[in-house]
Amino acid sequence: MSGRWEVLALRYATLDSTLLSVPLDADVHDRMGRMDYFVWVVRDGARVILVDTGFSEAAARARGRTLLRHPVAALASIGIAAEDVADVVITHLHYDHAGNLAAFPNARFHLQDKEMTFATGRYMVHKPIRRPFDVDDVVAAVRLVYREQVVFHDGDYVLAPGVAAHLIGGHSMGLQVLTVEGPRRVVVASDALHLTRLMDRDDAFPVLFDYPATLEGYRRLRELAGEDGIILPGHDPEVLSLWPPVAASDPDTVRIG
Template identity: 55%
Template sequence: MTIPSLRKASSSSSSSSSSSSSSPAAPWQVIALRYATKDLPPGHAVLDPDPHEGEARLDYYIWLCRNGDRTVLVDTGFAPEEGAARQRILLVHPVAALERIGVAPQDVTDVFITHLHYDHAGNLRHFPNATIHLQDAEMAYATGRCMCHARMRKPFAVEDVKTAVEMVYLDRVRFHEGDYTLLPGLTARLVGGHSQGLQILVVDGTTPLVIASDALHLRRYLTDGQIFPVFADYFRTVEGYRVLQELIEAGCEILPGHDPDVLTLYPRLDPDWEDAVVIRKVA
């Protein structure tokens, strides 16, 4: 099977994001940090099967975007206790991973939460100076009547959702409705599907980069007709794949959310550490 590169052969220099500034944005460095993995044999028996077990191997990432002025963390990983309860292998605490590349928790200026599932929205209390960016639809979904159904609430950790609500009351959350410019050179798009308020982040550049998170767990889903078996809305999930295809045609490169091959397709930040790779570098 041919695995798509998730980028168009001839990249475009134009960007679909809008900026409030007439001057070009400072380039963003983007680093992917793998903090955990799930590598169970197919058919592994668990007492309460999780649809995530359908894939034999998933890796878990957080992503860091920085340009000198701002340090944006895309997702915050899961809490160790939550990962252990779900039989995930924690390789390094997300905070420790950031510290290893020289980023202290208090240095993070913005936290972009793609969605509130347990593996993307834990550890929020560790970033005391960050503004947390979240879609209205995601908070409504994670705290509303859909959570009365066990199957729909399974990807969420109640402690993480409670923490997100607490952050609202501490004036730490900035809510968004639909697409918006996060910062010059960073554009958010509401996709939904996997979770009702799932948002992706487009990083400007000669070849714009799309941090797809769970809008695309594995790159092969764009070609093999499969979808990830956890979703809030099937139609919006497949429409999200169409949006990603359109972004590829526009010259973008797509970074999947849980694909192990991210670690082999991009160069290591540190030759001795396989779990940190440079997706975009700055001169």
């Protein structure tokens, strides 16, 4: 390893609810305008850390999302084979972040204790709380526990020199984010920040476990980023226009920093 981490954002799906007739009781994601769906790669030479695993074609059909490419195909487009991924950080167990787990047979999955407790515990008897989860994905995560492929964490930890994870909570009980050291520190915020505009106006995305913790999470993201760091939101279409593509032929994969 060279100690020079590269951060890539790979868009794999999208939703443009401005084109939909959206009922008032719909999933709130359907009322936010365009939202993009990403997985993230943190790599230093041959060392690859995948952040989240996206959703499948079946999940896209079930939830009315447009799957642009399967996350595994997105990784293949930058030369990463799923079976070669050694570490996967699951920021939280919502369907759009924790599908396709079985596609990474040789990986260690890093998950917060609180997130597994949340996804498999008493709160899931309430439909509005379990809506962002897919039971098959949660069961797949439990199977990985029994296969000894899950590394549980209780709070902040160092994943590799220059890469650390931080428990934020708020949106989901065990939501974690990554910080990656480089010329500018990158905070892979995932759903601690869905859209940059929400933090700019101190507003919360209305799918959450703990409202005050969500707002406190913004303060924590700013602290982690420091004065000139980059906070990378989880669903903001502006990511693709703010950062350069890795190749002209692949505008859906951008390099951060």
